[in-house]
Amino acid sequence: MIGVRDTRRARVVLAVLVAVALVLIAVSYAGTGNSVLRPVRTASSDVFGGAERAASSVGRFFSRSGSASSQVAGLQKEVLQLRAELSQEQVSKSDYAALRTMLLVAGADQVKVVAASVIAVGQGYQQTVTLDVGSSDGVRVGQTVLNGQGLVGDVTAVSGDTSTVLLADAGSAVIGVAVAPSGQLGWVTGPGKTADGSGVMRLQMLSSAAVLAPGDQLVTGPSASGQPYIPGVPVGVITKLISVNGALTEAADVRPYVDYSALSVVGVVLVPPATNPAFAAVPPLPHPGPTVTVTVTARPGPAAPGASPTPTAGP
Amino acid sequence: MRAAWLIVMSLAVALVVQLTLLNGLHLPGGGVPDLVLVLVAALAMAEGPVAGAVTGFAVGLCLDLAPPGSAAIGQYALVFCLAGWAAGRLSPVASHSTRYSAGLLATGLLALVAAAAEVVSAVVSLLVTPRAATLSQVRVVLPSTIGYDLLLCPLVLSLVMLAGTLLAERPAGDRFRGVLAAGSRGAAPAALAGTARSPRAARRARRRFELRLGQHAGVTGDGWLSTSRVPGRPTGHVPARRAPRLRPGSGVPGSASGLVFERHRPAAPVHLRLAGGRRGDGVIGTGGLAGGIGSSRNLPGRHPGLLAGGASQFRPHRGEPGGSSSVTRIPVTRTHPPRRPAVSFTGRRGDGSVGHTLSRGPTRPALTAPRRPATIRFGPHRGGGSVGHTLSRGPARPALTAPRRSATIRFGPHRGDGSVGQTLYHGPTRSATARPRLTPRRRPAVIRFGGQRGGAAAGPRLRMGARRSGITAAATVVPSLTFTSRPSPVSRHSAAVPRFGRKTALLRPARPTSGLVPGGVLTEATFHPRPRRTTPRLRLSGGAPGMLGGTGRGPRLGSPPGRAGKQPRFSYGRRSPLSVLTSHRLGRRLGGRWLARWRVGSRSAVWLVGRRMGDPR
Numbered sequence: 001m002i003g004v005r006d007t008r009r010a011r012v013v014l015a016v017l018v019a020v021a022l023v024l025i026a027v028s029y030a031g032t033g034n035s036v037l038r039p040v041r042t043a044s045s046d047v048f049g050g051a052e053r054a055a056s057s058v059g060r061f062f063s064r065s066g067s068a069s070s071q072v073a074g075l076q077k078e079v080l081q082l083r084a085e086l087s088q089e090q091v092s093k094s095d096y097a098a099l100r101t102m103l104l105v106a107g108a109d110q111v112k113v114v115a116a117s118v119i120a121v122g123q124g125y126q127q128t129v130t131l132d133v134g135s136s137d138g139v140r141v142g143q144t145v146l147n148g149q150g151l152v153g154d155v156t157a158v159s160g161d162t163s164t165v166l167l168a169d170a171g172s173a174v175i176g177v178a179v180a181p182s183g184q185l186g187w188v189t190g191p192g193k194t195a196d197g198s199g200v201m202r203l204q205m206l207s208s209a210a211v212l213a214p215g216d217q218l219v220t221g222p223s224a225s226g227q228p229y230i231p232g233v234p235v236g237v238i239t240k241l242i243s244v245n246g247a248l249t250e251a252a253d254v255r256p257y258v259d260y261s262a263l264s265v266v267g268v269v270l271v272p273p274a275t276n277p278a279f280a281a282v283p284p285l286p287h288p289g290p291t292v293t294v295t296v297t298a299r300p301g302p303a304a305p306g307a308s309p310t311p312t313a314g315p
Numbered sequence: 316m317r318a319a320w321l322i323v324m325s326l327a328v329a330l331v332v333q334l335t336l337l338n339g340l341h342l343p344g345g346g347v348p349d350l351v352l353v354l355v356a357a358l359a360m361a362e363g364p365v366a367g368a369v370t371g372f373a374v375g376l377c378l379d380l381a382p383p384g385s386a387a388i389g390q391y392a393l394v395f396c397l398a399g400w401a402a403g404r405l406s407p408v409a410s411h412s413t414r415y416s417a418g419l420l421a422t423g424l425l426a427l428v429a430a431a432a433e434v435v436s437a438v439v440s441l442l443v444t445p446r447a448a449t450l451s452q453v454r455v456v457l458p459s460t461i462g463y464d465l466l467l468c469p470l471v472l473s474l475v476m477l478a479g480t481l482l483a484e485r486p487a488g489d490r491f492r493g494v495l496a497a498g499s500r501g502a503a504p505a506a507l508a509g510t511a512r513s514p515r516a517a518r519r520a521r522r523r524f525e526l527r528l529g530q531h532a533g534v535t536g537d538g539w540l541s542t543s544r545v546p547g548r549p550t551g552h553v554p555a556r557r558a559p560r561l562r563p564g565s566g567v568p569g570s571a572s573g574l575v576f577e578r579h580r581p582a583a584p585v586h587l588r589l590a591g592g593r594r595g596d597g598v599i600g601t602g603g604l605a606g607g608i609g610s611s612r613n614l615p616g617r618h619p620g621l622l623a624g625g626a627s628q629f630r631p632h633r634g635e636p637g638g639s640s641s642v643t644r645i646p647v648t649r650t651h652p653p654r655r656p657a658v659s660f661t662g663r664r665g666d667g668s669v670g671h672t673l674s675r676g677p678t679r680p681a682l683t684a685p686r687r688p689a690t691i692r693f694g695p696h697r698g699g700g701s702v703g704h705t706l707s708r709g710p711a712r713p714a715l716t717a718p719r720r721s722a723t724i725r726f727g728p729h730r731g732d733g734s735v736g737q738t739l740y741h742g743p744t745r746s747a748t749a750r751p752r753l754t755p756r757r758r759p760a761v762i763r764f765g766g767q768r769g770g771a772a773a774g775p776r777l778r779m780g781a782r783r784s785g786i787t788a789a790a791t792v793v794p795s796l797t798f799t800s801r802p803s804p805v806s807r808h809s810a811a812v813p814r815f816g817r818k819t820a821l822l823r824p825a826r827p828t829s830g831l832v833p834g835g836v837l838t839e840a841t842f843h844p845r846p847r848r849t850t851p852r853l854r855l856s857g858g859a860p861g862m863l864g865g866t867g868r869g870p871r872l873g874s875p876p877g878r879a880g881k882q883p884r885f886s887y888g889r890r891s892p893l894s895v896l897t898s899h900r901l902g903r904r905l906g907g908r909w910l911a912r913w914r915v916g917s918r919s920a921v922w923l924v925g926r927r928m929g930d931p932r
Contacts (some may be wrong), residue, residue, distance in 0.1 A: 010365045010400070017372045017396045024376075024389025029443060037388055044380035048334075051327075052382060055335040121338035122383035123349075123391065125440045125448035125456070130334075130382040162382045172446035192452040193345055261341040 045159035049119075053132050053161070056119035113146070113267035114138060119162070125193055127170035127260070129153075133268060134161040142227040144220075144269040150234035150257035151175065151220055152266050154227075163268070168235070169199055169260045177203065177235050180217035184210040188218065188235060188254055201236060201254040208248045214238050218254060226272030318482050322358060325478075326374050329354045334381055344459025349433065351378060353467045355395050356402040356428045357475040360421060364403030371399030386444040394439060398432035422469050429464040433457060 028037050114137050122128035133139050135158045145152040145165045153173065157164040168175055171192030178185055185206045191199025203218065216238045220229040236256040244251055333351045340347050355374055359367020375395030379385045402425065409421035437457050440448040 007364070010363075010368070010403075013365050014368045014396070014400045017368055018393060021372065021375075021389040021393035021396060024379075024392065025387045025439075025443060028386075028388040041380060041384060041388070044377075045382045045384075048331075048377070048381035051331050052335050055331045059336055118339070120334040120381070120383050123334065123338060123378055123385060124436060125444070125452060126383060126385060127447065128383040157384065159382070164383055170447060171449055171452065172444070192447065192449060193456045194452070 041157065042159045045157070045162050045164075049130065049132075049134075049159060049162035052120040052130060056117070056132075112271035113269050115265060115267050116145075116163075117265055118263045127167045127173075127190070127193065128156070129165050129167065129263060131163045131165055131266065131268065132161065134159050134163050136160055137268075138270050139163045139268050144226065144228065144230045144233065144272075145266050146233050146269065147258060147263065147266045149259070150236070151229060152258055152260075152263065154229060155268065165266075167260050168258070169201065169256060175229060175235060176221040176223060177218040178221040178231075179205075179210070179212065179238075180219060182211070182216075185221050186210065186218075186249075199256075199260075200239070201256055202242075203238065203252040203254045205249040205251070208250075210250055212238055212241055212250050212252050214240060214252075216252075226269075230269055230272040318479075321478060321482065322370070326351070326354060326358075326370070330374065330377055330381065333378075334383065342459070342463065344462070345456045346458070346460030346463055348463035348467045349429070349460065350467060350471070352395060352398060352432055352436075353425070353429050353464055353471045354475070355399050356425055356432070357468075357472045359399035359402035360406035360409070360425060360472070361475055361479055362403065363406075364400045367399030367401075367403035368396050369399075371395035371397070386440075386447060390439050390443055391436070394432055394436045397435060398428055401431070402428045422472055425472050426465045426468045429468060430461045433461050433464060 024037075114133055116131040116133040116137075118129045119132045120130035131139075131145070139155060139158050141155055141158055143155045145154060151168050153165045153167040153170075155163050156166045166173055167190070169190035169192070171190055173190045175188045175190075176185065177188050186203050187206070188201045188203050190201055193199075203212075205212065218235040218237070220231055220233045220235060222231045223229060234257050236254040238252045239255045240253040242251040242253060329350050333349070337347050337350055351374055355367070355371045358370060362370070372392050372395065375392035376389070378391045378395075379388045385391055405424045405428065406421065409417050409424055434457070437448070437453045441450065441453060
């Protein structure tokens with residue numbers, strides 16, 4: 001194949017390759033919208049995207065025991081057309097739950113979404129995922145991605161059949177938010193990769209007069225033409241206030257609604273809502289109350305053989 | 316081709332699995348195993364640095380371009396390219412280790428490369444995407460990533476070795492023997508080595524299934540792991556690149572010893588002596604003794620060409636073991652009693668000044684080597700088999716270091732004849748600050764009658780037995796006697812005509828080297844006056860100068876071949892234009908010192924020249 005004895009030539013080869021890599025890095029670093037590398041990326045996305053789609057469908061076939069994977073494609077059309085009830089027989093349980101909650105969010109917002117599956121995850125410190133919808137499905141760069149829990153991210157690159165999403169918890173993502181009760185504005189930055197996968201976001205308020213409290217919920221704030229995030233998508237809830245010495249504005253830790261390490265079915269918002277839904281999509285606050293426990297005790301008698309003493313927990 | 320396809324397919328599968336499955340895993344610690352990196356490094360350990368670098372670059376580029384994509388295209392291409400190259404470079408370390416620890420060592424090296432590559436990858440991410448990858452993230456994620464990689468290393472390495480072994484061991488597929496993906500280059504010699512291996516090795520190979528790495532995955536019975544870089548050699552245990560050559564005629568300067576600067580040395584007249592008398596032997600540099608070590612002539616940094624006119628004499632046979640014309644200044648060489656020639660027709664076991672190890676240390680214990688009469692030995696001769704025996708200079712290379720060897724014939728009572736396969740250091744200066752670079756040349760035993768040193772225009776050569784394949788295959792070789800006048804393999808490199816040669820009748824350039832010099836002082840790098848009578852008195856070929864020794868510029872030699880050997884770029888006879896940079900103060904300030912080193916490369920003698928020019932005392 002290639003001679004291995006000639007170390008001089010080996011060094012030359014290595015130097016050439018390293019130089020090429022450095023040039024590539026420099027070129028792609030210089031301009032992200034570079035016209036030189038853009039077609040290369042698009043073409044490779046088409047090639048590798050097909051492989052990833054196939055591989056992830058195989059993986060989903062094994063992980064979800066059958067019937068779901070073949071029907072997801074059909075389901076997506078149905079979601080787009082009906083945006084209504086889905087029968088549980090048509091979809092696997094996990095997909096059903098995800099789709100249903102997502103449709104609730106989307107339905108509350110009155111937006112049009114296209115359902116998609118995560119087929120690949122970025123390498124290294126990149127917090128990006130690849131979806132199996134692309135420009136042929138109407139996806140464009142800059143559209144918002146959400147799921148049943150809340151904001152997932154925004155589309156950063158689109159090829160024919162795939163699209164790349166920058167997750168909202170990436171270290172480079174900045175989300176403009178509005179605090180639920182008061183409507184005060186601030187921004188949230190992602191934690192990046194963390195050890196346990198569920199990082200805590202950091203909220204920074206714009207106004208020094210803003211008052212925060214733990215438990216306040218955040219939605220994406222209003223933005224021009226709905227980019228990068230459409231308004232009104234739930235982001236997270238404030239868990240802890242942070243006081244920074246000398247800071248003019250308040251800061252807080254935010255626990256995101258979305259579990260970014262377990263994304264499966266997401267929706268890309270094709271048509272943003274006509275009006276700002278404000279806090280319509282905010283999930284109901286968990287009501288702190290006493291847990292009622294009902295205990296059914298089987299009567300000792302021959303009449304009730306089927307009943308067994310099972311404690312059931314109710315809300 | 317099959318193997319290449321297998322490599323490509325495995326890398327593609329690993330890439331897709333990495334992106335779709337592994338990266339999506341939610342593992343404690345936050346990191347995920349980097350299957351692609353480990354696979355690239357493992358393949359590079361089997362394939363070598365160049366293939367590793369190319370493979371790593373290609374796969375890294377694919378990883379950059381595959382849909383989620385990296386922030387900057389080329390980021391993983393850079394990291395994986397370096398990782399592949401490093402793994403390819405490090406794998407001979409494992410193959411040269413002892414047998415059972417080789418696998419462990421290979422795994423450790425692979426883990427080391429993977430961990431280093433993860434660190435480099437994190438650094439590149441920090442540099443390229445400073446917002447996406449912060450230092451705190453790296454601190455959290457990097458240890459767990461390295462940990463998962465280390466878990467992956469033994470698995471991937473054994474899979475790669477298993478695939479290579481199975482692929483190379485197809486029963487009818489001798490054509491594919493040898494290399495996992497080295498194509499047909501090493502196929503024929505590997506097959507030869509495989510068929511000629513000893514019955515014991517064959518039995519051992521049948522008994523045990525071995526995983527092997529690298530080019531000789533198909534040669535069973537040679538060890539658990541072998542990454543010999545020499546195609547056709549059965550294992551990594553025989554690192555010889557060039558076979559030792561036995562020159563019985565002695566007088567050829569630096570005859571059989573693998574000299575570093577062989578090509579640059581002038582040829583010298585050769586005496587064929589069948590008797591012990593040494594009366595007319597010229598002496599090179601005896602007069603140098605008068606100057607003594609450390610005299611003004613020997614100041615390092617002096618140009619050798621400026622030192623002509625000393626009282627030295629030319630003595631081609633004296634001094635060094637190896638028959639070289641190198642000069643010793645040690646009086647102990649003179650105290651050797653004259654030797655008696657002898658002819659013995661029986662193989663002697665201990666008769667091994669052939670390949671006797673000469674120490675290269677400054678204390679010269681080499682000169683205490685037993686003097687030995689000339690012997691003619693017929694018959695298979697095991698003890699003589701220490702030809703090429705002194706090769707083990709690196710880590711332990713068990714087995715195969717002393718293959719059985721056939722008869723050797725020696726003509727000419729020559730003590731130093733034993734430096735066959737020997738590495739003598741003949742660097743030019745060997746000053747106290749200089750590091751000698753020992754680059755051994757090992758050769759098979761080739762008996763020569765009057766072969767020119769450079770090999771061009773060689774006289775008839777007697778080859779007895781020890782063929783190259785006989786060495787490499789480690790089989791008993793039937794001695795065969797062939798009289799051929801085939802060109803020497805070295806003849807492609809010209810018999811060195813030094814650039815600084817001055818073509819006067821009286822001056823004859825001595826080698827710019829000084830041989831083993833105690834204390835590491837430059838001694839004989841000079842021009843010495845040639846004695847009047849230097850014509851060989853006995854010549855086998857009717858006085859043709861190029862025949863038996865001779866001048867090296869005999870009529871048979873003609874012009875040097877097209878691909879001449881490399882000459883030192885800073886030659887002695889003329890000044891390089893670059894020397895202005897290195898000699899003047901301004902030039903040195905402009906970086907001429909670095910330039911000189913860079914230009915002359917790292918070879919010892921030339922390096923020293925450049926260095927000295929850069930830093931005169």
